[in-house]
Amino acid sequence: MIMAKYETPETTAKRQVLLRAGQWKSKLFKNNTGVAYTKDNRPVFFGLGNEGKKNDDSIRTPDDVGWTKITVTPDMVGKEIAIFTAIDSKKLGFRVKSNYPKGTREYGQNLFFDKVKTDGGIAGFASCPQDVDNIMQDFNSRVTK
Numbered sequence: 001m002i003m004a005k006y007e008t009p010e011t012t013a014k015r016q017v018l019l020r021a022g023q024w025k026s027k028l029f030k031n032n033t034g035v036a037y038t039k040d041n042r043p044v045f046f047g048l049g050n051e052g053k054k055n056d057d058s059i060r061t062p063d064d065v066g067w068t069k070i071t072v073t074p075d076m077v078g079k080e081i082a083i084f085t086a087i088d089s090k091k092l093g094f095r096v097k098s099n100y101p102k103g104t105r106e107y108g109q110n111l112f113f114d115k116v117k118t119d120g121g122i123a124g125f126a127s128c129p130q131d132v133d134n135i136m137q138d139f140n141s142r143v144t145k
Helices: 009-023 105-118 129-143
Strands: 026-030 034-037 043-046 064-071 080-089 122-126
Touching (some): 009 129, 105 122, 105 129
Parallel strands (some): 080 122
Antiparallel strands (some): 034 043, 064 080
């Protein structure tokens, strides 16, 4: 794989993650988040779930959100449906942990992922195609129990 001179390790990982997610029928969109200020200095928060509150327990949304198209099993009428999907790309070598330090971006994103998964969605951190496969296999194991 050729890496452009200006491409960061996270950008390289993100490209690989998005390509693999597409192979799983995921359609993911960049979730730009932040704050901009009006001429009279009023904050305007943008991005999914960005309410402008930042504290140690804040939920933080991932870089990419969308859905994954799945085929429902025959006992579910056999139709394809869209499952909410949220993946945050990390640079190659990132290790998924069960806990992250409070106040970190990963802590807040993990809280969001836990809520998505609890409600039946697909979510997680990925730094390579195998991580995307693991996220999808985790979803499959949760819905086929």
